[in-house]
Amino acid sequence: MIGIGSATVLKGGHLVDPSQGIDRVADIAVVGGRVAAVGPEAAASVPEGAETIDLSGHYVSPGWFDIHIHAYGTLGFADPDSIGIRQGVTSYVDAGGPGIGVMDEFAALLGGHTVTDLYAGPYIRPMGIIGAQFIEGDIRSLMNFPVTQWVDFMADHPGLVRYLKVAALGSYGTGPLKMGKGLAEIIGVPLYGHIGEYQHQPVDPCVYEIFNISQPGDIITHLYHANDGPVLDEDSRVLPVVRDAERRGVLFDVGFGAFNFGWDLAEKCFAQDLRPHIISSDLQQFNVLGPVKSLANILGIFLHLGMSLDEVIDTITHIPAKALGLEDRIGSLAPGMPADITVFDVEEGEFEAFDTYAVSRRIGRRFAPVLAFKHGVRYEIDMELCQDERNWMMQIAEDHIPEAAARLSGRQREFLGALRPALEPHRWTYSLDDMDLATATALQGVVHAAARRTGIPLRDALMALYGAFLDSPFTIQSGLLLLQIDRDLALDRLEAVARDCRAAA
Amino acid sequence: MTEWQILEGIDPATSEFPAEATLGCETILVFRTANGYRGTEPLCPHQKVPLKTAVLMSGDTMIRCSRHHFIFRLDGGAGVNCTGMRLTTYPVREVDGRLEGALPDIEDQARQTGAVVPAP
Numbered sequence: 282m283i284g285i286g287s288a289t290v291l292k293g294g295h296l297v298d299p300s301q302g303i304d305r306v307a308d309i310a311v312v313g314g315r316v317a318a319v320g321p322e323a324a325a326s327v328p329e330g331a332e333t334i335d336l337s338g339h340y341v342s343p344g345w346f347d348i349h350i351h352a353y354g355t356l357g358f359a360d361p362d363s364i365g366i367r368q369g370v371t372s373y374v375d376a377g378g379p380g381i382g383v384m385d386e387f388a389a390l391l392g393g394h395t396v397t398d399l400y401a402g403p404y405i406r407p408m409g410i411i412g413a414q415f416i417e418g419d420i421r422s423l424m425n426f427p428v429t430q431w432v433d434f435m436a437d438h439p440g441l442v443r444y445l446k447v448a449a450l451g452s453y454g455t456g457p458l459k460m461g462k463g464l465a466e467i468i469g470v471p472l473y474g475h476i477g478e479y480q481h482q483p484v485d486p487c488v489y490e491i492f493n494i495s496q497p498g499d500i501i502t503h504l505y506h507a508n509d510g511p512v513l514d515e516d517s518r519v520l521p522v523v524r525d526a527e528r529r530g531v532l533f534d535v536g537f538g539a540f541n542f543g544w545d546l547a548e549k550c551f552a553q554d555l556r557p558h559i560i561s562s563d564l565q566q567f568n569v570l571g572p573v574k575s576l577a578n579i580l581g582i583f584l585h586l587g588m589s590l591d592e593v594i595d596t597i598t599h600i601p602a603k604a605l606g607l608e609d610r611i612g613s614l615a616p617g618m619p620a621d622i623t624v625f626d627v628e629e630g631e632f633e634a635f636d637t638y639a640v641s642r643r644i645g646r647r648f649a650p651v652l653a654f655k656h657g658v659r660y661e662i663d664m665e666l667c668q669d670e671r672n673w674m675m676q677i678a679e680d681h682i683p684e685a686a687a688r689l690s691g692r693q694r695e696f697l698g699a700l701r702p703a704l705e706p707h708r709w710t711y712s713l714d715d716m717d718l719a720t721a722t723a724l725q726g727v728v729h730a731a732a733r734r735t736g737i738p739l740r741d742a743l744m745a746l747y748g749a750f751l752d753s754p755f756t757i758q759s760g761l762l763l764l765q766i767d768r769d770l771a772l773d774r775l776e777a778v779a780r781d782c783r784a785a786a
Numbered sequence: 787m788t789e790w791q792i793l794e795g796i797d798p799a800t801s802e803f804p805a806e807a808t809l810g811c812e813t814i815l816v817f818r819t820a821n822g823y824r825g826t827e828p829l830c831p832h833q834k835v836p837l838k839t840a841v842l843m844s845g846d847t848m849i850r851c852s853r854h855h856f857i858f859r860l861d862g863g864a865g866v867n868c869t870g871m872r873l874t875t876y877p878v879r880e881v882d883g884r885l886e887g888a889l890p891d892i893e894d895q896a897r898q899t900g901a902v903v904p905a906p
Contacts (some may be wrong), residue, residue, distance in 0.1 A: 355867070355869075411869070539854050539855075540854070564866060566855065566865075567852075567854050567855050568855070569854070569855075570855055639853060670843060670844070673869070674857065674866065674867060676844070676866075765869075
């Protein structure tokens with residue numbers, strides 16, 4: 282096994298690296314987790330006795346960079362690496378899972394705890410994307426727009442946030458989008474605009490205003506959605522506002538999603554040369570079983586639509602890396618770059634590829650990851666790990682104490698014991714019709730205050746909370762988790778799990 | 787008290803489940819589970835995709851819509867990963883080789899809608 286600090290030669294693979302204009306068989310020397318050399322000089326760039334891995338017959342590229350996934354929150358996964366390194370993706374961006382109100386939880390839980398480098402594209406709403414339609418359209422959930430909180434977070438966590446996500450949804454016009462653009466400028470990141478209205482809200486003109494508001498370097502995602510407000514007019518022509526944005530330098534991202542890619546519309550767009558700059562999966566629990574399954578699974582669609590292999594690889598390596606200011610560490614295998622590498626095959630045959638409207642086409646090629654390297658460390662591929670129900674579906678253990686509770690430390694149980702009386706003055710009920718965001722925020726505050734009082738790191742406190750209620754450790758916002766648990770059950774469970782520690786002591 | 791009616795158009799011995807059936811003037815979908823039979827409304831509350839292709843999961847206590855993978859509990863119809871969504875469910879039982887169903891009783895309806903049921 283290759284590790285950081287060791288040296289190896291990846292020999293005989295067909296390297297596709299658009300950043301260097303390479304599309305040929307080339308050896309790659311890896312030393313100390315970085316690319317030492319590419320090409321004929323690779324063998325001479327490693328110490329004698331270095332390991333050689335034969336990649337003949339396979340393609341090799343810079344590690345894939347998926348700028349739109351969901352690792353955190355209600356759309357995320359118990360094991361985020363299952364949609365990252367284990368599927369050949371070596372870096373990714375969580376697209377809107379957290380908002381500023383829970384960025385501290387996001388950073389505590391996931392910062393440095395995944396093999397795949399995870400960046401944040403927070404959502405403008407403080408709790409992030411909750412995936413609940415009764416919240417998305419309510420202006421009140423913008424909650425006074427805490428600009429200084431954003432500024433402070435950026436200063437305290439340099440490099441983590443790569444874009445600001447907004448959604449061109451209906452109900453309140455263009456104001457929220459303009460505010461979002463202003464905030465993106467203040468914190469110095471691109472605006473990342475979601476288009477495509479599928480939640481039965483009325484289509485508002487703001488769905489197209491996002492194309493005017495976006496400036497060069499900003500990104501619009503879900504380009505090929507076939508929901509209300511598509512990029513084509515009634516005669517299937519690309520809208521002028523879309524072309525203007527393209528000419529201006531706004532970038533277009535696929536964001537395949539669970540609702541956001543239609544074959545018919547994409548074919549019409551490609552016929553008019555409206556192509557994506559970036560391909561992303563928008564992997565989440567609602568599409569991990571299909572039609573997306575993985576970033577690799579959707580790439581063959583774009584070969585079918587007419588892109589070349591080099592162009593497709595560019596959309597998941599160099600272009601997104603440059604767009605998000607990460608070209609010094611992602612998207613290239615130039616000497617000196619981190620050895621983040623994806624090895625893959627392009628299988629030929631006849632494959633059925635579905636869009637998000639249950640429409641399929643027969644395509645002739647599909648991508649199949651073979652191996653991945655992260656900082657020179659080799660990882661085996663497991664494309665189906667993410668499809669384990671325990672990985673993508675959060676289940677609250679209402680009738681039993683999760684096994685994880687038995688593994689909590691004494692300090693974690695002490696925290697839970699302190700949390701229980703702190704929660705007792707609060708009343709909450711869970712309604713199918715109205716998720717009480719204010720109460721969720723208040724409960725989150727109680728959790729954080731209890732963690733501070735007991736002197737436990739926030740991550741340990743949150744993992745204790747998950748361990749008391751969840752069979753798998755989903756990184757759901759703490760207040761939202763408590764809100765979904767019957768209050769009496771929550772208080773009794775906290776007491777029970779905390780008591781186990783005191784009984785043992 | 788539950789008022790049971792014979793489900794028309796369905797045979798527990800020969801039907802392929804999930805199977806549609808008529809309960810009074812309603813069309814419902816019947817799932818055969820490890821825990822007995824359960825009826826649901828035939829279309830997913832999300833985007834009205836037919837649930838005939840839905841998948842049983844979690845020990846047959848839930849179904850997952852095959853289109854967008856929204857999940858609902860068969861007991862009560864609550865959305866599991868789709869807050870705000872709910873599926874109408876119906877009790878179903880087998881008696882003497884026939885299936886009988888019932889409209890959700892008032893408490894079941896209340897549980898499904900979140901309404902408060904006045905005390906008797």
